Amino acid sequence: MACISFAFKALCFCLFFIVVASRSTVRPKVFNVQRHGAKPDGKTDNANAFTSIWSRACKRISGSSKIYVPKGTFYLGGVEFVGLCKNPIEFIIDGTLLAPANPSDIKQDTWINFRYINNLSISGSGTLDGQGKQSWPHNDCHTNPNCPKLAMTMGFAFVNNSNIKDITSLNSKMGHFNFFSVHHFNITGVTITAPGDSPNTDGIKMGSCSNIQISDTNIGTGDDCIAILSGTTNLNISNVNCGPGHGISVGSLGKNKDEKDAKDLIVRDVIFNGTSDGIRIKTWESSASKILVSNFVYENIQMIDVGKPINIDQKYCPHPPCEHERKGESHVQIQNLKLKNIYGTSKNKVAMNLQCSKIFPCKNVELIDINIKQNGVKDGSSTSVCENVDGFARGKMFPQHCLN
Numbered sequence: 557m558a559c560i561s562f563a564f565k566a567l568c569f570c571l572f573f574i575v576v577a578s579r580s581t582v583r584p585k586v587f588n589v590q591r592h593g594a595k596p597d598g599k600t601d602n603a604n605a606f607t608s609i610w611s612r613a614c615k616r617i618s619g620s621s622k623i624y625v626p627k628g629t630f631y632l633g634g635v636e637f638v639g640l641c642k643n644p645i646e647f648i649i650d651g652t653l654l655a656p657a658n659p660s661d662i663k664q665d666t667w668i669n670f671r672y673i674n675n676l677s678i679s680g681s682g683t684l685d686g687q688g689k690q691s692w693p694h695n696d697c698h699t700n701p702n703c704p705k706l707a708m709t710m711g712f713a714f715v716n717n718s719n720i721k722d723i724t725s726l727n728s729k730m731g732h733f734n735f736f737s738v739h740h741f742n743i744t745g746v747t748i749t750a751p752g753d754s755p756n757t758d759g760i761k762m763g764s765c766s767n768i769q770i771s772d773t774n775i776g777t778g779d780d781c782i783a784i785l786s787g788t789t790n791l792n793i794s795n796v797n798c799g800p801g802h803g804i805s806v807g808s809l810g811k812n813k814d815e816k817d818a819k820d821l822i823v824r825d826v827i828f829n830g831t832s833d834g835i836r837i838k839t840w841e842s843s844a845s846k847i848l849v850s851n852f853v854y855e856n857i858q859m860i861d862v863g864k865p866i867n868i869d870q871k872y873c874p875h876p877p878c879e880h881e882r883k884g885e886s887h888v889q890i891q892n893l894k895l896k897n898i899y900g901t902s903k904n905k906v907a908m909n910l911q912c913s914k915i916f917p918c919k920n921v922e923l924i925d926i927n928i929k930q931n932g933v934k935d936g937s938s939t940s941v942c943e944n945v946d947g948f949a950r951g952k953m954f955p956q957h958c959l960n
């Protein structure tokens with residue numbers, strides 16, 4: 557009996573060690589930034605502390621790492637987190653990362669920049685505070701082509717299999733989140749906030765990206781809520797609230813050489829509230845590249861007092877004099893565009909603007925159940941504009957469509 561009991565105890569003891577030993581290899585190593593030299597006093601620049609923690613986490617070969625930013629205000633100058641890393645990295649931000657208020661104190665084009673990384677996951681209840689207020693008055697980019705570059709809040713370039721969850725981005729100097737050449741990335745539960753009149757504060761901007769999901773996200777800002785640029789494919793956007801802002805914009809496209817097609821976009825269950833535009837595709841009237849915009853679906857979209865709810869603009873030219881020059885027609889071909897169950901109110905009389913290229917007319921535009929009334933007029937009567945569009949309509953149509 558004693559023998560059995562001893563054997564049992566020994567077995568338990570062994571099992572205990574096996575469990576502990578295997579857990580220690582599975583569990584990520586935690587780098588609490590505050591225990592590794594970062595100071596939450598809102599004044600000390602923690603850039604060096606953060607980059608050295610990153611480089612230790614990134615180099616670890618024995619397992620994944622968790623970088624933890626606890627509650628508190630961590631002032632942070634411009635930082636670059638560069639891979640490739642040996643293992644996945646979790647970045648948990650529960651505190652506030654505070655950017656320098658003076659824009660010239662960030663000497664790179666993105667305040668917090670991630671490059672060449674796989675399997676990165678950023679989450680937490682914390683805030684990226686871009687402190688943009690002081691730099692907005694210096695933004696004269698609408699009139700000055702050589703305007704000083706202000707930093708974007710957070711950037712991802714050449715990043716794969718990664719995600720951002722739950723964090724808040726507040727008052728960026730320029731755009732909040734920028735994605736370039738990012739593949740397989742999820743953005744969910746994120747909050748993006750800047751005043752409606754803050755210049756160029758795009759919410760999420762992406763070019764040359766693929767297999768991206770943006771869901772359950774609230775964006776209110778002074779420029780595009782989401783801007784989709786050249787070469788972006790397989791992007792799904794769902795349960796997003798946009799407003800204030802300039803809507804979900806594809807483009808502007810076609811201006812530069814070597815642009816790539818934009819295709820396979822699904823926008824579903826989105827509310828535009830008080831935005832200047834809602835569904836928007838803009839291509840330059842004179843273009844250097846001949847590309848395709850295809851397979852776009854917009855479904856279940858609510859418009860609340862939106863300036864231009866549906867706006868395809870292939871004569872995009874925001875800054876004169878090109879408006880008068882009329883150098884040519886856009887070479888961007890738009891095709892296979894489906895708009896289904898789009899409803900609500902428009903600020904202007906024209907609720908649906910489909911102005912396509914004369915030399916590359918829009919092909920296969922499908923309109924199903926559109927119901928957008930002009931806000932503040934008795935019968936809500938709104939209108940649509942069509943130029944060079946080929947397609948068909950079914951279901952409820954208000955305004956009356958103008959497809960031929």
Ligand SMILES: *[C@@H]1O[C@H](CO)[C@@H](O)[C@H](O)[C@H]1NC(C)=O
Nearest residue numbers: 640641642643644674675717
């Ligand atoms: C990233 O995760 C994928 C699959 O989840 C795995 O195949 C790959 O090895 C991981 N890469 C790194 C750098 O850990």
Ligand SMILES: *[C@@H]1O[C@H](CO)[C@@H](O)[C@H](O)[C@H]1NC(C)=O
Nearest residue numbers: 640672673674714715716739
């Ligand atoms: C990410 O994926 C792309 C396309 O699959 C690949 O070309 C690129 O090398 C990957 N980047 C990294 C950092 O692994």
Ligand SMILES: *[C@@H]1O[C@H](CO)[C@@H](O)[C@H](O)[C@H]1NC(C)=O
Nearest residue numbers: 716717718719740741742769
């Ligand atoms: C993105 O979310 C989907 C589920 O919606 C999941 O299958 C996929 O693994 C996620 N990808 C990343 C990189 O987190």
Ligand SMILES: *[C@@H]1O[C@H](CO)[C@@H](O)[C@H](O)[C@H]1NC(C)=O
Nearest residue numbers: 766767768769790791792822
């Ligand atoms: C987007 O949704 C479509 C249709 O539901 C699906 O086939 C595709 O895989 C999704 N893409 C991503 C990146 O989630």
Ligand SMILES: *[C@@H]1O[C@H](CO)[C@@H](O)[C@H](O)[C@H]1NC(C)=O
Nearest residue numbers: 797799800827828829830860
């Ligand atoms: C739209 O925005 C207004 C003004 O900010 C707000 O009061 C209202 O609750 C919003 N509506 C919805 C449905 O989000």
